[in-house]
Amino acid sequence: MSIYWLAMKNLRRNRMRNISTIMGITVGVLVLLVVVGSGLGITSFLDRLEGFETGSNSVGENSSEKNSLSMGLAHYITSSMGINLEQYPVANKLVKLMRDLILLVDAIASIALIIGVIGVYTTMFFNEVERRREVGLLKMMGFSEKQILLTFTLEGTILGLISAIMGVILGGVGLYFLTQILGFSNMGVVLPGWLILMTLTTTTGLSFFLSLFPAWLASKNGFVGVFNPV
């Protein structure tokens, strides 16, 4: 048994605490994916609309689809808001406003992810305090500070990775149903591969960095309580 295997063992040991951390991060990832995915869907829609307004054919090949789509939106906006989209400057401003709003909502959603990942930091701090005697015992067995640091960091990173995977799965399912309800057929637009990859790496990377400090503190522990067990 390698010392690094202790990271996996410890994940099973503090089950309830780790499950709540994973749930926190999963919710963060889920919120981020749903919001960013929806934003991507709306952006794609706006791209089509802008393509119609400028008369460019760069976004969609099917001009009749583009026509009906944009005309439908133009009709809806004209009838419900009293804004005539024939006046292009106003329409452009509206589109720009929506794009800015999407960016703002995406930024707010990323805060949900960060709050979730901070759970890793708290959990690893609890672990550091709880396992001071254990660290002393490991050092007595000849394990180095570097090995102890890596073990603790690995534990936090695995927590982040598990949460990210769960968040991506749940987010994917959520977005699928959302697109079904909205009648949006192209799932690849709202949940592209790069978004999945970015979410996985960002969540895991943040968990890694947030685990570093508690892990460093743990590795610097001496022999607290080893010779005077309570």
Next chain:
Amino acid sequence: MVLWGCSILFKEVLKLKDVNKSYPSSAHEEILVLNQISLKLSSKGIYLILGPHGSGKSTLLRISGFLESPSSGSVAFAGRDLTEPESQERLNLIRNEIGFVPPYPSLLPYLTILENVMLPMVRKNKFKVLEILKSIGVENNGSYPHQISVEEQQRASIARAMVNDPHILLVDEPTSPLSETGANEIMHILRDLKKEYTIMIFTDDPLLSKYSDTVFKLHHGVLEKI
């Protein structure tokens, strides 16, 4: 490791000379925990360090085991002065040459007995571990520490200290959580092991003297041979 092993044949295993250890108690004051300790362990056997709580036993154990450096004086292992060893040298020494048996509880609660004993092993060898466990009477290898008796846990802790074939065993309070019968059992095991190892036992129990070859008394940081 091999060189150390050879030199142990001719020189003392562990030698402490004029070791002092003090800790800061306030901004300008220091508490002297160990005072001019000199100790030479040159042959296999049981060396008992007897002293009451707060006499400096644990500090002496940490210095003897190279877990901590003395404030002054020298510590040598197999003739080599290693008072301030480099960190890698210190780790190699701790891992290969010294076996620690910390006070109870010293096993990791989320590992089985077998996993606990194998954890510090440099070259993993399950059969060797099983042999060691069998030789000192641990049968429940697959159990977790809380599932076996305190005495069996202490036996496993001794087994863990032996897995890398060290030259010296540093044992802290081996019998404190045990009944008289359990304490006798553990001391019989250590007495059997003294043919192969130099064993230093740190305790406040004077009854362990009968199992020891040499007894030292540690009082207020001063060590004297009885």
